[in-house]
Amino acid sequence: MTDQIALPFAWPADEDERDFIISDANQAAVRHLEHWSLWPVMATVLTGPRKSGRSLLGRIFANKTGGCFIDDAEEQDEERLFHAWNAAQADHKPLLLAADLPPARWRIKLPDLRSRLLATPVVEIEKPDDILALRLIEKLIQARGLIARPEVVRYVQVRIERSYIAIGRIVDALDEAALARRRPITLAVAREALATMGVTEDTYRLL
Known part of the structure; x- marks a missing residue:
């Protein structure tokens, strides 16, 4: 809930x-x-x-x-x-x-x-559950004036550590990657942001 x-x-x-x-x-x-x-x-x-x-x-x-x-x-x-x-x-x-x-x-x-x-x-207050993590990422992205499709937010959410600090870090990384590419937060931007946190597709498969 x-x-x-x-x-x-x-x-x-x-x-x-x-x-x-x-x-x-x-x-x-x-x-x-x-x-x-x-x-x-x-x-x-x-x-x-x-x-x-x-x-x-x-x-x-x-x-x-x-x-x-x-x-x-x-x-x-x-x-x-x-x-x-x-x-x-x-x-x-x-x-x-x-x-x-x-x-x-x-x-x-x-x-x-x-x-x-x-x-x-x-x-x-416990660690963020999956739904809260998703909503927090959405909220922080919107607060930065950024744009990300729901499937991109979900892509990020399932790959990060379940912590409030990690949520803040990934939004910072998304912001920087989107600014560098001068484009909305696409899957490519999300992958780049995750990589700065040491999360790759190979890493995710091991989680």
Whole structure:
């Protein structure tokens, strides 16, 4: 299941929700955020790969709920996190922390912060599924003002690594190859872009 619709929160957001594509890879996280009033504590940790849209989702969530969003939480000052967590409980306004890993794998020095974070729900954005990868490639291509037929996008999608970073890299490569050839993204352009990432037809047959 993949969709590019408004996120299912009840309030308007300042940031354009259409930039976030909901799919099976992130739907569980979105639904958890939607029901923030039912959280056992007024905080959640959102994990997921880099470039997965977790920062965008966090900003949308904060705009809609009036809560607080802290990105790269595992790198932030522990006193800041401790006070933000306590304030969320006192004010009954949700705190969302985004991080690469769940708190159990952080190096937390403050015992009180560790106990609080270990009691905090964790939701994850997973690696992109096939449909999400396809939609993200399409979206990024369109954002660059490029043109690619659906079969070309599909040709690329089935040949790249299933990661958000790889999706960004292939669109960069497609952009460069199309600019060099001064033409839309054809199969020939796609093959050239894939080759810059070390993916050839022989490589693909081994995947």
